[in-house]
Every structure is written in structure tokens, then in C-alpha cells.
Amino acid sequence: MRRISAFALTALLSLAAAPWVAPAAWAQSEPRLEGEAVSARGLYEAEVPVNSQAEADRRGGFTRALGAVLAKLTGDRGVTAKPGVAAELRNAADYVEHYDYRQDQGTSPSGAPTFRTLLVVRFREADVDAIAGVLGLPIWPQPRPKPVIWLAINDGSGPRLVGLPQTNAARPLLNRAVERGFSLGLPAGSTAEQALVGAIWRQDTAAIARASSRYSPPMQLIGKLYRDGGSGWKADWVFVDAGKVLSSWSTRDADARRAMAGGADGAAEALMKRYARRVAIGQAGSYRVVFAGLHGSDDYVRLMGRLQKMSVVRRITPVRAGGDRLELDLELLSGLPGFQRMLGEDALISAEEGQPPVYRIP
Known part of the structure; x- marks a missing residue:
């Protein structure tokens, strides 16, 4: 070999x-890939090999593709080891804008044809930017x-x-x-x-x-x-x-x-x-928050499950409960602005100065 x-x-x-080529031609020499119609070209796109088009393989491909996109966005190949990133990779399917498949044909060392299935994924820019901001990842502009x-x-x-x-x-x-x-x-x-x-x-x-x-x-x-x-x-x-x-x-x-x-x-x-x-969104630390509108154990379990899935939340400490309200201390990677951004703007009920912000159950 x-x-x-x-x-x-x-x-x-x-x-x-070979004959001289004008500088203008160099400006157009962007490397092109085979099968470009469905190849990942932008910062928010990636392609990863998958064993099949089955749902389980596709979801695993989404996870690896989001890791590749974050690596491109930050320029850091080790970004998946950063705090909170692994949790967001598990939610990769929630951020997919569209996906497609591409077949690559090659040749084995023996000369036999080989085929490889590639999953080509594009993620929503706003969602990926939010992840990077909330987790405090550096952005290569x-x-x-x-x-x-x-x-x-x-x-x-x-x-x-x-x-x-x-x-x-x-x-x-x-x-x-x-x-x-x-x-x-x-x-x-x-x-x-x-x-x-x-x-x-x-x-x-x-x-x-x-x-x-x-x-x-x-x-x-x-x-x-x-x-x-x-x-x-x-x-x-x-x-x-x-x-x-x-x-x-x-x-x-x-x-x-x-x-x-x-x-x-x-x-x-x-x-x-x-x-x-x-991109500074907020300071890491422990913050007191209140959730309202909890009407039973099912709501409590749903809330805690939602908080535990959020990469911005490092630790949850219950403080007190009463009526339909639950007060918590949350250890956050990027402060309340990052927490609210991931929770959704509609979740905030009130934010009085000097008082814990009050959210509704997401």
C-alpha cells in the first residue's frame, strides 16, 4: 500500500x-465531495456512517453527528468531553432540521466492491447556538x-x-x-x-x-x-x-x-x-427557583425528569414544597439566563427583583 x-x-x-492558472481560479477551488447533493457542507451539518436506516442506528447517528457539528462550531475535537455536552448529545434528535442518506462505494483490499451508508444530518442553527451558549463553549465565528x-x-x-x-x-x-x-x-x-x-x-x-x-x-x-x-x-x-x-x-x-x-x-x-x-450568557453557580402549577406526584416526576435531562443543570436540591409550588436550589452551568433559554421563554411566570424567579412546569 x-x-x-x-x-x-x-x-x-x-x-x-501544467500551464499557469490565474489566481481567480484559486478562489473557486473549494474542495468538492462525491455526492454533494446530500453531503454535509455547512457548519451545522455532518455525515456519519451507520449500519442501517433503522431507527436505532439513526438515533445513534444523530448523536455522533451533533458531536461533529459542535466540534466544527467550536474548532475543538475534544468538545464532547466538556461538561454538559454528553447530556445534550443524548437529545440530538430534538434538534434535527432534516436528514438524508448517502451510499458510498469503495473497494476492499481484495478488489471487491464495498458499500457504506452515511447519514447526512442538518441541525437547527438556533438550537445548536443555544447549546454552545448555555454550556459556555467557545464559538469560532x-x-x-x-x-x-x-x-x-x-x-x-x-x-x-x-x-x-x-x-x-x-x-x-x-x-x-x-x-x-x-x-x-x-x-x-x-x-x-x-x-x-x-x-x-x-x-x-x-x-x-x-x-x-x-x-x-x-x-x-x-x-x-x-x-x-x-x-x-x-x-x-x-x-x-x-x-x-x-x-x-x-x-x-x-x-x-x-x-x-x-x-x-x-x-x-x-x-x-x-x-x-x-458568548457570556450567565455565571455558573447555585440559584434558587420556584416551580408553580404542580398538582400531584405525576407533575413532580415529570418536572424532575425534565430538569435532570437539562445539560445546564448540574445539581438539584429541594428546599420546600407547599400547595402547587416547589422551591429548588439549582446548580447551573451558565446561570439563570442559560437555564431559562433551555427551559423556554414561555416557562417564566414572574421574576421580581430580590425574589426567586417562578416558572411553570414545562
Whole structure:
């Protein structure tokens, strides 16, 4: 498989002598996926493999898809481990705007055709934004930048630039960036740009920044991919924003495609660290609230079940009960504004200054 991968890269990179392509063409070089009509393209969409179209598999797919959407929205691959997120993932079906299925066809190592079912899900933007706000997750705002990727690959025959004519050679990197919620653009691949391979290999950020001046924004992901001994591949990366190096890292893998894809992960982490911001909804802490309109044990059980499912609620402590009212102390992740947002605006009955707010049973 490594010999095949190297051969494929060599064949693709041999196109580097193709005619010059105008910068305008680069601006239209958004990576496209197979079956785009039902592919997940936006921040609030994701596609995940499922075993079947049965309801149980679909609901599990909704959970994983919402996790992928939150990862794109925040730029954080570890977002599902944040406090309160797991509880919201269990409610993923409640936030689905629409879904569809797509069949992917591939080939097994033996050459036999393989088929994979993908669930393509779009979630309601307002609901996902509310989840992020209530849980205090950082939001990586839109519009998001499209850095230029200056990638050189050496498969043993010398380093060569991956430009727009060699888009397929960079497909693992471009697709991983889309999965992380942003896009990368390839340079046009002109003769002058091909001559920059030495600067890429030296990681001469100043020279690359000058060559990128025709492109916008002034961000560059500089990478070199090469053999790591005899059994794998290594890629060295530098991410530059407006002339400042934000991050540098290396990725290694037996598969050149996975080593290449790691460039998008590092760029996403650098962009998230620089640009993601939390939207303040309220302060975490313990708050006294009152629920009215409880007319028996069924209402009490329903209320407690509803509160226990809310990711913003960390702890429930009963204080007193009387008539149709129940007073509680709630430990909340994002204060009363976040609690009310998840409970629903219509639930609030009164909010007098200095008094616990009163809600009706949801």
C-alpha cells in the first residue's frame, strides 16, 4: 500500500508543469465531495456512517453527528468531553432540521466492491447556538478564513509543490479541513510558485508570505511531507497569520494521507485558539427557583425528569414544597439566563427583583 501511495503521489505531482492558472481560479477551488447533493457542507451539518436506516442506528447517528457539528462550531475535537455536552448529545434528535442518506462505494483490499451508508444530518442553527451558549463553549465565528496551503511532497524523487492542478494529491488535507469547519486554498501553481519549493522545505515563512500576497487572507499553512525512514511518512508544518507564526508541529503515520491530514488539525487548533470566543450568557453557580402549577406526584416526576435531562443543570436540591409550588436550589452551568433559554421563554411566570424567579412546569 505504501508503494501504491507513493506512485499515486508521484503521478499527481508530475502535473506540476501544467500551464499557469490565474489566481481567480484559486478562489473557486473549494474542495468538492462525491455526492454533494446530500453531503454535509455547512457548519451545522455532518455525515456519519451507520449500519442501517433503522431507527436505532439513526438515533445513534444523530448523536455522533451533533458531536461533529459542535466540534466544527467550536474548532475543538475534544468538545464532547466538556461538561454538559454528553447530556445534550443524548437529545440530538430534538434538534434535527432534516436528514438524508448517502451510499458510498469503495473497494476492499481484495478488489471487491464495498458499500457504506452515511447519514447526512442538518441541525437547527438556533438550537445548536443555544447549546454552545448555555454550556459556555467557545464559538469560532463566521465568516472563517481560507488560508493558503503551501505544501511540498518528496516521495524520493525530490520535493514538488502541490498547486491547484494537483488538487487530488491534497484531497486528504482539504477534506480534513472541511471536517474541522474551515477551508484551505491551494496556490495556482505557476512556474514562479513552483520555484518556492526550496523556501517551503526550509520553512522560510517570510518568502512564502511574500508569494502569498496575491491571495487573501494573509494566512499560510506551510508543510513538507516526506519519507520517515523506510516505513512511514512525516510532515512538518508551520501556520502563519499576518506574518506571525501561530503554531508549528509535525505529524507521522504509515499512511501518507493521514500524515498529510494532520496539517488541517493543527491549523484548526491554531485558528480556534486565536479566534474562538465564549458568548457570556450567565455565571455558573447555585440559584434558587420556584416551580408553580404542580398538582400531584405525576407533575413532580415529570418536572424532575425534565430538569435532570437539562445539560445546564448540574445539581438539584429541594428546599420546600407547599400547595402547587416547589422551591429548588439549582446548580447551573451558565446561570439563570442559560437555564431559562433551555427551559423556554414561555416557562417564566414572574421574576421580581430580590425574589426567586417562578416558572411553570414545562
